[in-house]
Amino acid sequence: MTSVKAKTLRIDGGASAAVVPDTAPPVYKRRRKPLTFDKVSFFVVFLGLPLAIYLLFVIWPFIQAFGYSLTDWSGFSPDQNFIGLENYRKLFTDDIFMKAMGNNILLVICLPIITIILSLVLATLVTVGGSSKGQIKGLRNSSFYRVVSFFPYTIPAIAIGIMWGQIYDPSGGLLNGILTSLGMDQFKSYAWLGDKNTAMIATMFVIVWGFIGFYMVLFVAGIKGIPAELFEAARIDGAGRFRTAVSITIPLIRDNIQTAYIYMGILALDAFVYMAALNSGGGPDNSTLVMSQQLFFTAFTKGQFGLASAMGVVLAVATLIFSGLVFLVNRLTGGDKDVSL
Amino acid sequence: MNVQQQSFARRGFLRGALAAAVLVPMAGSIASCAGGGGGGTTGPTGTVSDTNPFGMADKSTVDAVIFKGGYGIDYVDFAGKGFENAHSGSTAKISPSTDIAQELQPRFVGGNPPDLIDNSGAKAIGFSTILAQLEDLTSVVNAKNLEGKVIKDTLYGGVLAPGTFEGKLAALNYVLTVYAMWYSDALLKDNGWSVPKTWDEMYALGEQAKAKGKYLFVWGKEAATYYQEMAISSAIKEGGHDVRLGLENLKADCWSHPALQSVFTALNKIVKAGHFKPGGSGTQFTAAQAQWSNAQEAVFYPSGSWIENEMKDQTKSGFKMTGAPVPSVTTSSKLPYASLHSAAGEPFVVPSQGKNVPGGKELLRVMLSKDAATNFAKTKLAPTIVKDTVPSDGFGSTALVSQTKLLSDAGDNIYTWNFIDLYGTNKDQLVVWNTFLDGKSDVATLTSDLQKITDKVRNDSSVKKIEVK
Numbered sequence: 001m002t003s004v005k006a007k008t009l010r011i012d013g014g015a016s017a018a019v020v021p022d023t024a025p026p027v028y029k030r031r032r033k034p035l036t037f038d039k040v041s042f043f044v045v046f047l048g049l050p051l052a053i054y055l056l057f058v059i060w061p062f063i064q065a066f067g068y069s070l071t072d073w074s075g076f077s078p079d080q081n082f083i084g085l086e087n088y089r090k091l092f093t094d095d096i097f098m099k100a101m102g103n104n105i106l107l108v109i110c111l112p113i114i115t116i117i118l119s120l121v122l123a124t125l126v127t128v129g130g131s132s133k134g135q136i137k138g139l140r141n142s143s144f145y146r147v148v149s150f151f152p153y154t155i156p157a158i159a160i161g162i163m164w165g166q167i168y169d170p171s172g173g174l175l176n177g178i179l180t181s182l183g184m185d186q187f188k189s190y191a192w193l194g195d196k197n198t199a200m201i202a203t204m205f206v207i208v209w210g211f212i213g214f215y216m217v218l219f220v221a222g223i224k225g226i227p228a229e230l231f232e233a234a235r236i237d238g239a240g241r242f243r244t245a246v247s248i249t250i251p252l253i254r255d256n257i258q259t260a261y262i263y264m265g266i267l268a269l270d271a272f273v274y275m276a277a278l279n280s281g282g283g284p285d286n287s288t289l290v291m292s293q294q295l296f297f298t299a300f301t302k303g304q305f306g307l308a309s310a311m312g313v314v315l316a317v318a319t320l321i322f323s324g325l326v327f328l329v330n331r332l333t334g335g336d337k338d339v340s341l
Numbered sequence: 342m343n344v345q346q347q348s349f350a351r352r353g354f355l356r357g358a359l360a361a362a363v364l365v366p367m368a369g370s371i372a373s374c375a376g377g378g379g380g381g382t383t384g385p386t387g388t389v390s391d392t393n394p395f396g397m398a399d400k401s402t403v404d405a406v407i408f409k410g411g412y413g414i415d416y417v418d419f420a421g422k423g424f425e426n427a428h429s430g431s432t433a434k435i436s437p438s439t440d441i442a443q444e445l446q447p448r449f450v451g452g453n454p455p456d457l458i459d460n461s462g463a464k465a466i467g468f469s470t471i472l473a474q475l476e477d478l479t480s481v482v483n484a485k486n487l488e489g490k491v492i493k494d495t496l497y498g499g500v501l502a503p504g505t506f507e508g509k510l511a512a513l514n515y516v517l518t519v520y521a522m523w524y525s526d527a528l529l530k531d532n533g534w535s536v537p538k539t540w541d542e543m544y545a546l547g548e549q550a551k552a553k554g555k556y557l558f559v560w561g562k563e564a565a566t567y568y569q570e571m572a573i574s575s576a577i578k579e580g581g582h583d584v585r586l587g588l589e590n591l592k593a594d595c596w597s598h599p600a601l602q603s604v605f606t607a608l609n610k611i612v613k614a615g616h617f618k619p620g621g622s623g624t625q626f627t628a629a630q631a632q633w634s635n636a637q638e639a640v641f642y643p644s645g646s647w648i649e650n651e652m653k654d655q656t657k658s659g660f661k662m663t664g665a666p667v668p669s670v671t672t673s674s675k676l677p678y679a680s681l682h683s684a685a686g687e688p689f690v691v692p693s694q695g696k697n698v699p700g701g702k703e704l705l706r707v708m709l710s711k712d713a714a715t716n717f718a719k720t721k722l723a724p725t726i727v728k729d730t731v732p733s734d735g736f737g738s739t740a741l742v743s744q745t746k747l748l749s750d751a752g753d754n755i756y757t758w759n760f761i762d763l764y765g766t767n768k769d770q771l772v773v774w775n776t777f778l779d780g781k782s783d784v785a786t787l788t789s790d791l792q793k794i795t796d797k798v799r800n801d802s803s804v805k806k807i808e809v810k
Contacts, residue, residue: 072803074470075446075450075470076446076449076450076466076470076471076474077449077450077470077471077473077474078450078452083803090801096769165625168623169623169624169625169628170619170620170621170623170624171618171620171624171628171632172628189618189619189620190620190623191619191620191621191622191623191624191779192623193562193622193623194562194620194621194622194623194624194775194779195622195623195779199623279562280563281562281563281768281771281772281775282768282772283772284622284772284775284776284779285772285776286772297765297768300442300443300446300464301442301464301467301765301767301768302467302764302765302804303466303467303469303470303471303765304803304804306803307803
């Protein structure tokens with residue numbers, strides 16, 4: 001009860017908080033309105049149905065997976081023995097799974113940062129990066145750039161993977177073709193995806209390439225929501241383009257950035273399609289192997305569904321922790337009391 | 342205050358609803374299990390006779406799920422028609438699948454598997470996981486085929502071995518695959534080269550090929566383990582069946598067997614001399630194969646006999662694809678040079694829980710008839726396990742002719758191994774082989790990495806081991 005009160009008091013504002021006595025005052029009961037058909041059908045359709053679907057297709061499978069992760073189920077027979085946390089012990093002592101987890105962590109750190117920084121720069125350029133005289137606007141032909149950079153997002157992920165797989169091909173690939181024609185002969189049949197020093201970087205590049213346009217459009221929408229007067233005021237005060245971006249744009253589209261960070265992070269924790277298309281086996285020395293791939297192999301080629309379920313649970317927990325961390329960091333850096341328009 | 346109360350009530354309601362919804366299923370979840378299927382049902386049975394050896398009921402339906410890979414499913418459709426002719430009123434329902442494991446997993450768990458499955462492809466079900474749920478197919482090979490001959494007598498030797506697990510014939514592998522080192526007969530003739538019979542000759546040929554701007558081998562990242570197949574095959578030839586049994590039974594230090602070590606050393610010398618086309622670890626395997634069959638950048642490619650069909654559209658005209666045995670280490674190897682890794686592939690299984698088990702066996706019996714087997718060889722340019730279905734001109738295919746020759750040269754010296762498919766370790770081994778073929782590791786690293794993969798399976802008590810004698 002107390003926590004509820006504390007919360008509601010804050011809604012009322014500080015002044016009224018003082019006058020609320022500890023013992024609850026007589027409550028003015030509102031007359032309960034009769035449940036009409038309209039009301040009931042509204043509840044059923046807009047509350048009951050989505051809740052039921054959510055429980056059936058999200059919560060229930062998750063609980064089931066957790067149940068299976070405590071067994072040695074092979075996936076193809078009805079026999080399953082309860083083995084407690086043995087699968088989890090096995091996972092955390094398995095060098096390949098730990099490597100996959102490490103790769104996911106690397107992705108979750110790098111991918112959102114690179115994507116967001118690059119798309120923020122682009123978004124700023126096409127919205128407020130134009131001439132410093134006259135009306136605030138983007139670079140010349142910015143609408144063209146906006147459309148062009150959105151193109152990659154319209155290609156399905158698997159097609160992106162296959163296409164870049166061809167571009168990186170050591171013998172006939174476009175990339176090595178360009179590099180060797182520029183006189184860099186060391187790249188003749190250089191295997192970008194086959195060398196553990198470059199495989200991960202090359203893969204990250206592909207993912208970033210695929211998403212940059214989308215996040216740019218997201219940020220453009222956010223920046224367009226900021227009144228032009230603010231930018232004009234800043235300009236009159238003598239702020240340059242960089243200063244404007246850091247002091248005005250970024251704080252004002254903070255929520256968008258946070259959303260982008262979480263979405264991109266969840267993608268980085270999965271990344272299955274890109275990894276499977278570019279290096280289906282996990283790459284040289286497993287340098288691009290991710291947890292979702294290892295889960296798939298364990299379940300369907302090794303027939304260890306119990307162990308694979310445990311991987312699924314670890315993956316889900318990692319995703320939750322990640323989202324929690326992003327919110328926490330945002331709060332600690334003052335995101336909750338930041339300006340909003 | 343009204344507002345406060347109302348908000349509390351609404352939140353409370355939602356929270357309560359959510360909690361109840363989460364808790365209720367949780368109570369049942371641990372206790373519940375995905376299983377459900379009861380004991381095996383064999384369905385109604387008919388009278389047993391020579392034309393109906395398994396006692397299939399009249400006018401019944403057979404449900405077959407067939408892997409749709411390089412061979413397609415039309416050969417089973419063909420047999421299905423034969424089945425329907427032989428048993429009027431019965432129907433054969435034949436469905437394709439490219440993802441056997443994922444598609445059939447729920448059916449196995451639910452106790453409702455198909456009557457006949459071609460458990461093949463990259464996503465096949467690992468045998469050790471379903472072995473206990475499969476019928477013993479000995480009755481099928483003991484039955485008479487449509488022409489009235491006992492099926493067992495019409496098959497090539499040793500073809501039942503790969504489907505036999507601990508004495509039970511759980512899978513009938515329908516297609517005969519010959520593993521060999523494939524080359525263009527035309528290219529070799531043009532250059533006056535001959536097929537190397539030892540690894541030393543192979544190295545020498547590599548030097549000659551280099552002078553002509555060609556490599557000895559190409560490889561693709563998804564198929565680096567084709568060279569593992571080649572190495573194991575060559576080592577078995579050198580060191581005899583000891584090598585094979587060590588690997589099959591996941592023995593400690595099995596990869597350190599002297600025969601395997603000498604093959605690894607020979608391969609390493611070839612890798613380090615640059616006779617492998619660089620960049621294979623980043624090349625898609627079909628692209629790599631085209632570098633061999635179309636661009637002719639390399640002389641040899643180790644693979645199974647599916648290679649001809651797989652690269653049909655990307656083979657240079659006049660290539661004359663031919664297979665040769667893999668090189669041996671010395672000329673005094675334990676098994677003769679002509680010994681061969683050959684295994685029957687496309688394992689057909691009949692789950693015990695299927696609705697029409699006799700029907701599944703009956704369809705398999707029809708597939709083993711001379712008519713159906715000849716149809717397969719003719720349309721797929723690959724022999725089945727049924728003998729004498731390929732004419733001497735091999736339907737115009739040099740590869741098919743060379744397969745028949747390889748098989749007859751090898752005689753009884755045919756061997757195969759199962760441990761990679763049984764325990765699903767190919768993916769882990771790919772990583773190790775890519776690094777080795779790239780020249781980034783050496784024999785010692787290759788050996789210890791492969792041993793680590795073997796040891797991991799051996800030490801995992803949850804993996805059911807199958808002993809091979």
